Amino acid sequence: MYRSLKIFSLYLALVSIFYFYTPTSADGIDPAPGLPKSGQIIPFFPDGTYDSRIPAPEDILGCEMGAKPCRYEEMVRYLIALGQSSPEVLLQEYGQTYEGHKLYYLIISSPENMAGLDQIKAEIGFLADPRKLSGENQAKKLIETLPAIAWMAYSIHGDELSSTDAALQLAYQLAAGTDTLTRKIKQNLVIIIDPLQNPDGRERFLAQVQSFSGNITSWDVNSLQHNGLWPWGRGNHYLFDLNRDWFALVHPESRGRIKSILEWNPQVMVDCHEMGPFDTYLFSPPREPFNPFWTSTIHKWWKKFAQDQAKAFDRYGWSYYTREWNEEWFPGYGSSWSIYLGAVGILYEQAGVQGSQVKRPDGAILTYRETVHHQFTSSLANLTTAANRRQELLSDFYQEKKSAVQSKSVTTYIFVPGENENRTKEFVQTLLMQNIEVKQAKTEFTASDLTDIWHTQFSKKTFPKGTYLVSSAQPLSLLVKTILEFDLRIPSSFLADERKELEKKKETKLYEVTSWSVPLAYNLDAYRTDGPVTASAEPVTQIEQPVGKLENPQAAYGYLFSYGTSGSVLAVARLLEQNFKLRVAEKPFTVQGKKFQPGTILLRISENPAQLSSTLEKLAQEYGIEAFGVNTALAEDGADLGGNEFELLQLPKIGLLANSPIDFTNFGAIWHLLDEKLKMRATTLDIDRLAWTDLSLYNVLIFPSSWGGGEEYARQLGKGGMARLKQWIEGGGTLIAIGSAAAFVADTSSGLSQVRLKEQVLDSLSSYEAALAKIDSVETYKIDTLDLWEPKESSPVAGKKESPEKAGPSDSKKIKEADERARLFLPRGAILRVDLDQEQWLSYGAGSKVPVLVYTSNAFVTKDPTLTVGRFASQTQLRLSGLLWPEARQRWARTSYLTRESKGKGQIILFATSPNFRGYFAGAERLLINALLLGPGMGAAIPLEW
Ligand SMILES: [Zn+2]
Structure with missing residues (x-):
């Protein structure tokens, strides 16, 4: 989890890890006399004695620990061997990744504790929920007798290699160590080791770096042996950062893991990472901002753990630091999420060498083994602190839980199911x-x-x-x-x-x-x-999805269902891929006494195969949708069902752009939506080959956000690619571009769109403001009948600012400076309100407004003929949550979030930021789903096949 403060973009951090240099690094400086020199091999645990019946990692891995990073299969072999060799070790499976890798944790403790694990788990559960205790005496007794629980988690970022090997070395130390300290740790603690939280990412990255390794190790961090290739190994299979998913729980890795953690109620939780290769070592405490709900207890513990950890590092003269850039404001890291469970959450960050060696600015070589050793030493130091302070840890854990359940200051949150019950x-x-x-x-x-x-x-x-x-x-x-x-x-x-x-x-x-x-x-x-x-x-103990049904399956004219629920989206996707002909209502209507909103799906019997009714019946049940058979095309009110207000949908044939410089997390979020949530067939296209790919195979192209801004797209596509893209759109294609890809499309040099980046039209902003005033006046215009028939000279005219004057040169300079300054105060992951034009099909089923996550320096403006489907709210209503400086509030208010414009027979749809951020922004995600599912039919005119 490398953290850099030197960059604007949240995502840039991921690719910049090799370019930052910390001059204070002292790993290579000769230590004081008697201390080991950097690079010198010293035992992981000096003076350790071991039970020879228990296999060491090298017995199974076939090489010295730290000589190279272990592969997943090697790790599993060792975990199994360890589990089989000792009654003090229990191997547990807790889940499975998308790629089929099983997820494991090891439980290690003294023989007495291992014999009573179920009871320990249950009794720790009483301390975690004091309502289950008979009284203070029971609590006191449990605190005196119970071991504390330490949860040690490694390698959630698959490209941060050292921590998994350190976890195996730690497991060996705890299982086989016969020294006093190791025995004390086991008597006082139940240690749970999750050695590899993201096997899909680690395996992907190891395959990359190993394929670029040869006889001679490269010390140069620019080498592919260190860098690997897009999409690297940080993310899981769908390239999500699992260390942002702890409360969103989008992925099976997170779901399995937190289920186990919540069963065990740990008092300590360590989360082990790597950072840039020229850095040293970081551990908790973090620095400000601090969550206002934290009590002084967590600060006390961070200090105690840090003191012992520092001592362990000082013994070898190793460099380290605390706080500096590390903050735990965001609760979706393992080290922060665990604090809210009542554990002491601790973060480690080791300078990473990608399993080999790196020459540092001071000339010293940092080896993989050293990085493993640092992580191992940290973990052992933390376990020592926890073992020495077992009772105090348990007591504080209990006191915090007690005050939580007894607190007089209560907040209640209320959630109304509404139409989209799913x-x-x-x-x-x-x-x-x-x-x-x-x-x-x-x-x-x-x-x-x-x-x-x-x-x-x-x-x-x-x-x-x-x-x-x-x-x-x-x-x-x-x-x-x-x-x-x-x-x-x-x-x-x-x-x-x-x-x-x-x-x-x-x-x-x-x-x-x-x-x-x-x-x-x-x-x-x-x-x-x-x-x-x-x-x-x-x-509520369990959730059952709503039961759906098809009413009047023997209908004479057709079938209708609302597009408002999450289930209806899946039904539309299934029906389209089975070649059913679906139509979408663009106007409200009433038929057979039932009112229907725009977006309602109509399937006419005359246009569909005979199995329509049975298929619909099945889908209604599966996805919990209420479908209705209608016997007539005649509406009692609004559009008749046989008329032109029902647009025919087309099967989306989707191409999703991938490869560098595309932001793999944005690509991954869209890929996950298509593949895992919607289960739609789509093609991932290499951006490098786009210029000579036959685009006629697709009617939807998705350009995810990229690193390095919109220019990267222009560079990749080149002139030839741009011309073909334009031709494809004009021939009926739907181009969906997100974030910096939208900035590329809107850039004046691309010639694709009429949407503009605000910073490029500062001199003519008034014409965009006039266009906005005109739209507003259409919405709020009150007809003055007297004025209409007997006009006076001073009557207000809608959009009268239509002929704006251009800003003069001195104004222009001032405006530019102010805009540049406002961009510095960009929204840093704030949740902002976007108002939707509900008459546009892109907003069907999404409501009248949606919260979106905004982390960008791009603001977009539009005027006729571009349609703004989603627009950031006015200044007073814009910020819903998070930090938004007044400068940013002013700059982003009323700018465009989601736009649509026709181009030839096709269309361009732009999203200012990712609508399905981290896969859990289900509200705004609907807008992207609409663009994908409805786009080819609703906004483009695809030539008829014959
Ligand atoms: Zn990390």
Whole structure:
């Protein structure tokens, strides 16, 4: 998890890891007399004695530990051998990755503890939920007798290699060590080692770097032996950063892991990483900003653990540091998420050498074995602290849980299922997976002093039966408040520092997004109130998706279903790929007494094969949708079903661009949506080969965001590629471009789109403002009948600023400077409100507004004939959550988020930022799904086949 402060882009950090140099590095400096020289092989645990019946890693791996990074299969062989050789080691499987790699953890403890594991687990569970205890005496007894639980997690980033090998060495030390310290650790702790959290990523990266390794090791960090190739190994199979998924729980690795962690309720949790090769070693504590819900306890423990860890490093003269760039504001890291469980979350960052050796700026060679040794030493130091302070750890853990359940300051979160019940249920499922207690109202109830996710306040509101309630008065109170709070605010003391850093150094101190609120990401009908809510409600233990059905299967004319639910999207995808003919209503209508909204799907019997009814019946059940058979095309109100207000959909034939310089996380999020969620056939296309790929095979092309800005796309495509792309769009293609790819399409030099980057049209901004004023006036225009028939000279005219004057040269300079300054204060992962034009098909099923995550310096402006489907809200309504400086508020308010424009027979759809950020922004994700599923039929005129 390399963290750099020197860059603007969140994503750039991932590719820049080799270019940063820390001059304070002292690993290569000759240590004091008597200390080992860098590069000199010293035992992992000097003076250690071992039980010879237990295999050492080298017995199974076939080489010395640290000589090379172990492959997944080698690791598994060792874990199995260790499990079989000792009653003090238990190997457990906890999940499986997308690529079929099984995920394991090892439990290691003393023979006495191993004999009573189930009881230990249950009794730690009592301390974790004091409501289950008989009283203080029972708590006291448990704290005196129970071992504490230490969860040691390694290599969640697959390209950070040293930690998995260190985990194996640690497992060996604990299983085989016969010395006093190792025995003490096992008596006082149950140690759980998760040696490899992301096998898919590690295997991908190892295959790359090993294929570029030869007889002679390259010490040069520019070598492919160190770098590997796109998409490297940080992410999992779909290239998601699993160390951002701890509460979003999009992936099987996270789901399996947290289930096990929540069963064990650890008091210590270590998360082990690597950073740039010229750095040294970092461990907790972090620096500001601190979560306002943290108590002084976590700070106390970070200090204690750090003191012992420092001593362990000082013994060898190794360099290290704490705080500096490390902050834990974002709760989706292993080291931060575990704090909200009541554990002491600890982060390690070792300078990485990608399994070989690196020559550092001071001339010293850092070897892989040394990096493994540092990680091993850190872990052993942390376990020593925990073993020495077992009772105090357990006692603090219990006290924090006790105050959580007994707290007088309660916040209640309320979630109304609404039309898209599937999505609310998916959200509740995510909470249940984290052991968060959720209740469901058995009857209607009323609550007061409420705020919704849009910051609207209600003095009183009545909620229907079936509404979900989450109270913060529960053992996981901290987690509840941290991930559900709509607008958790960064402490002012940090803001002052951040502002100074931006002004003086043009750098940010923030490492990650500043907002993540899960109810906002899901765009739920959600409310919060400070205080308990009185409602007759029962605990939710499991979620069952809504049951769907097809009403009137023997209909005479056709079938209809709403496009509002998550299930309906899947049904549309399945029907399209089976060649059914689907139409989409563009206007509201009423038929057979039922009202239908724009976006409603119509399947006419005359246009479809005979098995339509049976297929629809099956899909309705599978996806929980309510479908209706209609016997007539005649509407009682609105559009008749046989007319032109029902547009015919086309099967999307999707090409998704991949390869460098595309941001692999944005590519991965779209790929995951297509492949895993929608289960749609799509082709991943190499951007390098796009210029000579036969584009006629596709009717949708997706350009994900890229690193290095939009210019990278221009460079990759070249003149030839641009010409072919233009021709393809004009022939009926739908181009969807996201983030910096959208900036490329909107760049004046591309000649593709009429959307513009704000910074490129500063001199003529007034014409865009006039266009916006005209749109607003269309929405708000009140017809003055008197003025209409008897006009006066001064009557207001809509959009009268249509002939703007150009800014003069001195104004122009000032405007440019102000814009450049505003870009410095860009939204750093803030959640902003986007208002949708509900008459546009791109917004069907998405509601009237959506929260989107914004981390960009690009702002887009539009005017006729481009349609702005999604527009950032006005200044006062723009910020929903996270940090948005006034400069940014001014610059981004009312700019375009989602645009659509026709070009020839085709169309261009631009998203200012990724709508399905990290795969859990289900609200805005709907806009992308619409572009993919509806795009080829609704916005493009594909030539008829004959
Ligand atoms: Zn990492």
